[in-house]
Amino acid sequence: MAELLVKMEDIDKSFAGVHALSRARFELYAGEVHALVGENGAGKSTLMKILTGVYSKDSGRIYIKGQEVEIQNPRVAQNLGISIIHQELNLMPHLTVAQNIFIGREPRKGIKFMLDEQELNRRARELLDTIHMDLDPKARVSNLTVAKQQMVEIAKALSIKAEVIIMDEPTSALAEAEIEELFRIIHHLKSEGKGIIYISHRLEELKRVADRVTVMRDGRYIDTVKIGEVTREQIISMMVGREIYETASAGAENSNEVVLEVKNLRRGRTIKDVSFKLKKGEILGFAGLMGAGRTEVARAIFGADPIDEGEIYVKGRKVHIKNPGDAVKHGIGYLSEDRKRYGLALGMDVETNIVMAAFEKFLGLLGWIRQDKTRLEARTRIEELKIKTPTLKQKVKFLSGGNQQKVIMAKWLTRNCDILIFDEPTRGIDVGAKSEIYKLLNELVKEGKSIIMISSELPEILRMSHRIVVMCEGRVTGELSATEATQERIMYYATMR
């Protein structure tokens, strides 16, 4: 049997008011990919943060290669040969790709403190080449898209010659091609005898990469099983403690009323002539590879970025959207793909974030906020979307990723927008929550709302959309109805340059 690299026993951790882990357990052998799954807030990230010295455990023991260790800070973890790709991006946006990858381990020359920038870039280039990443080492990270930033994170973790590599939802921001590349890298690492901890909500991935899977629920250890010996459904029922219902598409039951029409939209080099129509009561899927320009289109329609050319019609009337305020007035809401940067006031409470876009509804005289009303509204939304939060006044930054996403959805539902643009709505969200969101999307369109859903997960696009628009390099290259769409056809258009 291979060497036991990591053994965590009876780990307990509480945050103010939240018991995040109770007697959690985990083991990792050399040369295995060990998946860790659980619902949002199950404590996966917390457990890994304890292993990497970000949080200190309240009690419990950690053994690395049989030795009991105390991991007080991230440096200790690094020295023990543990590296991690955090779920939240942890990059220095003002630094370049290469500088980010080697932060803390910069090559020096001459005296001890002098940097060898050339060597740094060379090594970064080398690393990026070996893992087939198309990134410029000298590019500033703040100029990269989320997907590319995620790749920088991966490169950073791999650059540490670690024996244990933790990946906390590495694929949530990636498209198919990069995911393939990541899997190739994982197989390679595995063959070198490294241990990999793999956290993901995309359960279909597990069969392809993982050897064993550990399931957590409510901060507790549930079970560890060989991946070949369980079905997806079994994993899900271990995760949620109940059977899950996965909705099918609502079917093409929409009217022909066009609520949003975009004509010849252009913006810089990223949007080159985009036209499409959105009908009432329809989910319009937007498919494409990373960087196809879907996010750009969404932002442009929403008025977040200025457009160079093009016309937008809402319910047949031509509108001029110069800023998000205009868009909201015309009943358009936008859920960004990067919820922390663009979606949430992280330091504020759940209630405020929910009513943020619709304060007008709750105002009394002189801008007075009717707090009874906002509280009621927030409470209703929390129940409706099953948002897990201890109180209304909890700061959003302490919620798990999935619940944060639900808070943003609640915000737009409160605003009662008729046209909703969801950019990667299920990114980083567990199966349970995902199915809830699908159900919700279906309910919304039944109520007569119209949805644009941008997603890089083809199964999701295929399952949910009434129609699918495929983009490639800033152009609309194809449009498919739900009945004619298949993965292959979408990929065909998505690569049609």
Added chain:
Amino acid sequence: MDNKVTQKKSLLHSDAAQKLLAFGSLIILFIVFSLASPNFAKFDNIVGILLATAVNGILALGVTFVIITGGIDLSIGTGMTFAAVMTAVFITNWKLPIIIGVVGGILMGGLCGFINGIIISKMKVPPFVATLGMMMATKGLSLVISGTKPIYFNDTPAYRQIAMGSISGIPNAVLIFFVAAIIANIILTRTILGRYDFALGSNEEATRLSGINVDAWKTAIYTLCGLFFGLAGVLMASRLNSAQPALGQGYEMDAIAAAVIGGTSLSGGEGTILGTVIGAFIMSVLTNGLRILSVPQEWQIVVTGTIVVMAVYLDIIRRR
């Protein structure tokens, strides 16, 4: 039994207890000075402290709003002076009724704040630079307009009553400060302006993408700050019975310090009016107490510096 323990705990962590504890440093200072000098806790001296806090406190209230957005306003000190000078011009030079002069002075403060807001939100000049410019502009203009001479309110003795008239021994300036603090607290916690104030400081881009007119609200917040320093100018002029055109620079740091000592975070998104009021009092109790104890002036400065750091440190420990 289990229930009791929880109750006890919740009492300790209750809001009221928390708020009382926040006064910690202030109370300690107060007790120490009272024990050290019999003259400290006298009614007259307390009134003196209150009065000394009023102007700086009102400045600090205004700048609290700005700091919560993650911005800064360096023009509050000289802007206050500008408002004072304009009030004096209205009342003494132009012979306008006092009430119009007062409202005019406050509005002149608001105007400065409005211009700050426009430069920051529309021209995208960082708040530090924009308000630094306004600081210099108002400082210079005060001197130009007044002819570098104080303007007195000798013809209008009623003007002095605005700050120095008193109700049962408490000067109006103090009452005005408390009323201003209450209003500021209501605006910050109960109105949409306050909510957007925090939202801007917490995540400006997310706020914009929620369809909120970020530029307009930011301008409104700087304008509000301007109205506060306008009010401070009116009170200052009233207290000195004159507009002193050279005064003002340096006051912004005292006010910002009061807000920051009171727990307002310079990176935005955090702050309370109560904290700012306490911060302002910590500063003036310290100054007054050390004077009462006749500590040599150079040592006063050293001690003040040390205690300010310790007060904030205590607060940090308390919150853990």
Added chain:
Amino acid sequence: MDNKVTQKKSLLHSDAAQKLLAFGSLIILFIVFSLASPNFAKFDNIVGILLATAVNGILALGVTFVIITGGIDLSIGTGMTFAAVMTAVFITNWKLPIIIGVVGGILMGGLCGFINGIIISKMKVPPFVATLGMMMATKGLSLVISGTKPIYFNDTPAYRQIAMGSISGIPNAVLIFFVAAIIANIILTRTILGRYDFALGSNEEATRLSGINVDAWKTAIYTLCGLFFGLAGVLMASRLNSAQPALGQGYEMDAIAAAVIGGTSLSGGEGTILGTVIGAFIMSVLTNGLRILSVPQEWQIVVTGTIVVMAVYLDIIRRR
């Protein structure tokens, strides 16, 4: 052909051209003043401007490092004075050799910075408050130590040469400033300290998670800033041939303004030494030019404020 267009474009967008453009406001100011007064562009006056920039420039260099971390240092002005007083104590009162006095003075600055760093990183006191405390402490201590009297370097005439000796008409202070700027630039762009400086300002938590000892590096950066204001103190004392204990407050704002005008972002993660140097020059060219033109002082202030805002606005437009 297509190639040519690209080349042309890349020339315009080349680093060199970008840097030249950054001088924009400075060059415009220079041309305007040269045209307005024949006395402005004279060699002696230029040297005067350079000399007037030296002390503020060195302060600005130091504070640039701190601002890049997203922090602030308000103690640079009075810390400078403290270093000057200590130098004078070493040399004049204790009769130590000049070189030891100079090194000692610089190290005293470093000590102040070190204490700032410890209070900020270990005690988690916000930089604004910690350095505000240090500002007061050093201000008071300078007065205490000197007995509120200037300390002269009359027994050691060589001391004055440190700043005022000259090489082909350029005073040493100016040369020292340029050397300091070059060293600062190397530290900021070529050493690990500079790298972590940006990393801290860009995302402190991510830096910590990368296994970097954030506290130690932060302390190092504040210490470096202290060494710079220590050097400024030595030069200042040398130029005035005395340590003036009452001087210093207000200098911090000028230095911070220079850094910010030069494009250093108060929210951290951005800044260049070249920018700071240009910022410092913009400030002193403005002051000098307006004085040469004998603009009345009150108007000088107004004009300076306006131009500072405009210079930054121009820079913002240019970068778009």
Added chain:
Amino acid sequence: GQKSQPQQESKPAEEQTQQTGSNATGSEKIYIPVISKGFQHQFWQAVKLGAEKAAKEFNVDITFEGPESESQVDKQIEMLQAALSKNPKAICLAALDSKAVIPYLEQAKQANIPVVGFDSGVDSDIPVATAATNNVAAAALAADKMAELIGGKGEIAVIVHDQTSRTGIDRRDGFVNRIKEKYPDIKIVDVQYGGGDHLKSTDLAKTIMQAHPNLKGFFGANEGSAIGVINAVKEMKKEGKLVVIGYDSGKAQLDAIRSGLMAGAITQNPIGIGYEAVKAAVMAIKGEKVEKNIDTGFFWYDKTNMDSDQIKPLLYE
């Protein structure tokens, strides 16, 4: 010094009656707060010296404090207020704005606390005495000397410490008006303000000299301004080409006068001001009659007379 001798001898008896007369708790000394216009500048330190000398002589307690800059009228008022809370027997005050302090003086009067003004007067008859220099006349004397030394014509410039403070205004106006009235051939090309900051005044003076290469004379209206001018002359290597006139003393100015860099300066009698103020306060407490206006005088000094018995005690290093 001579007159105070007999008073000092009769002091113990006086003090006894004072103590029994007051409701103080036994051995408490008479307390007199001295509130000046500043404390960091050399001039104020000299005033403090004089005040302390008198305090020692008459066996009273004093405190000496002042705001950091002469524009901080409100800070001075707060000091005054804190001082009033300390039950003083008298107060010495150098008012920054003589009108703005009047209400507080009235408060003092009601509490039977005699007020003695110093350095400059207060527009009120509450102060029982004022020990001050006539700054306008003093600056006019500087103007006369300037005219004499540059031969009655040419360009001159002035650096003043402050544009708005009483001393700044008086010295500027005293100098400028005298030149305008009496010396039509002298042109004042620039009057600027350096805040009393040595470094800023140096750069300021240099710039003025750049702008006006034909400058023949330069007046610095306080110590910091004067030293700024001297530094500028040194740095521009214009030693001997310019007549520099200063104000007050301090080591740097004295050295400059000795070395000929500075033609001379006006000195007030800061030690005398502090001494006379406290002395008058003590006399007022005792109910003795005090002179309403104590002119502490001002003098022109230069290389020739600075070591004389008359001038030397007025100068401080």
